[in-house]
Amino acid sequence: MKKPITSDQMYRIEENGHSVLGMRRFLMMENAGHGVADFIVHKFKRLKNKRIVAVCGTGNNGGDGFVASRHLAGHGTKITVILLGSPSDLRSEEARLNWGIIEKMNSIEIIFGKELTDEIKSRIAKANIILDSIFGTGIKGGIREPYASAIDAINKSKAYVLAVDVPSGFDPNTGQIHEKCVRADATITFHRLKTGLTKGKKYTGPVHVEWIGIPPEAESGVL
Numbered sequence: 001m002k003k004p005i006t007s008d009q010m011y012r013i014e015e016n017g018h019s020v021l022g023m024r025r026f027l028m029m030e031n032a033g034h035g036v037a038d039f040i041v042h043k044f045k046r047l048k049n050k051r052i053v054a055v056c057g058t059g060n061n062g063g064d065g066f067v068a069s070r071h072l073a074g075h076g077t078k079i080t081v082i083l084l085g086s087p088s089d090l091r092s093e094e095a096r097l098n099w100g101i102i103e104k105m106n107s108i109e110i111i112f113g114k115e116l117t118d119e120i121k122s123r124i125a126k127a128n129i130i131l132d133s134i135f136g137t138g139i140k141g142g143i144r145e146p147y148a149s150a151i152d153a154i155n156k157s158k159a160y161v162l163a164v165d166v167p168s169g170f171d172p173n174t175g176q177i178h179e180k181c182v183r184a185d186a187t188i189t190f191h192r193l194k195t196g197l198t199k200g201k202k203y204t205g206p207v208h209v210e211w212i213g214i215p216p217e218a219e220s221g222v223l
């Protein structure tokens, strides 16, 4: 197994890949989102008529959820993207780019807002598959609303839950919980294991590492 890394090391590797090697962040996000979609396609041989709900935050973890949803749209599924926030809160260029694409897709239902409305709760409750794209390596401090209620709603649902990078609420470095945490059936993490993911499977389920095309040379000077 390759050596696990901290979230800070991951950001430095990403920055080297983007700025030094020209492997742009939007390409990394494309590979991450495609990896998530591919994982679901292989896990569920028949996706037709499955209700997939991607619950997304406003950072790049959410952006991975937008990309995964776009890839899954070709499989005859019913996909809903829930953005917990406003599109104007999307922080990075790559998340905004991918939001701009799914906004134009009739095959994806989009719901957004800063509160966990009954409509959002109902979509989560009725889902067969949930992509947990609320927080990844950018998580800091206690969980605020509407995220705390969204985590509760995901944990209450009977859906298969795939955590994108880390379960939301899980500290990628220590494996500790930020008050509450998505309890995932499986986790797909990117580039390398994060150190916290080696600390027990209660919240993560089995962890799959997806290579997202960052050249190994980007690790130079970091590891």
Ligand SMILES: NC(=O)C1=CN([C@@H]2O[C@H](COP(=O)(O)OP(=O)(O)OC[C@H]3O[C@@H](n4cnc5c(N)ncnc54)[C@H](O)[C@@H]3O)[C@@H](O)[C@H]2O)[C@@H](O)CC1
Pocket (backbone or CB within 6 Å): 010, 011, 013, 014, 028, 029, 032, 057, 058, 059, 060, 061, 062, 063, 064, 091, 134, 135, 136, 137, 138, 139, 140, 141, 142, 143, 144, 147, 164, 165, 166, 178, 190, 212
């Ligand atoms: N590092 C990399 O090389 C790559 C990262 N990608 C994805 O990007 C993620 C990291 O993205 P970001 O750095 O944008 O961070 P995240 O998307 O993990 O989270 C950041 C967002 O959550 C908010 N937030 C953080 N803690 C909170 C709390 N306790 N309560 C409420 N809001 C909180 C922040 O204000 C921010 O809006 C990774 O986990 C991964 O999924 C991928 O797109 C591919 C490449």
Ligand SMILES: [K+]
Pocket (backbone or CB within 6 Å): 061, 132, 133, 134, 135, 136, 163, 164, 165, 166, 167, 168
């Ligand atoms: K997540």
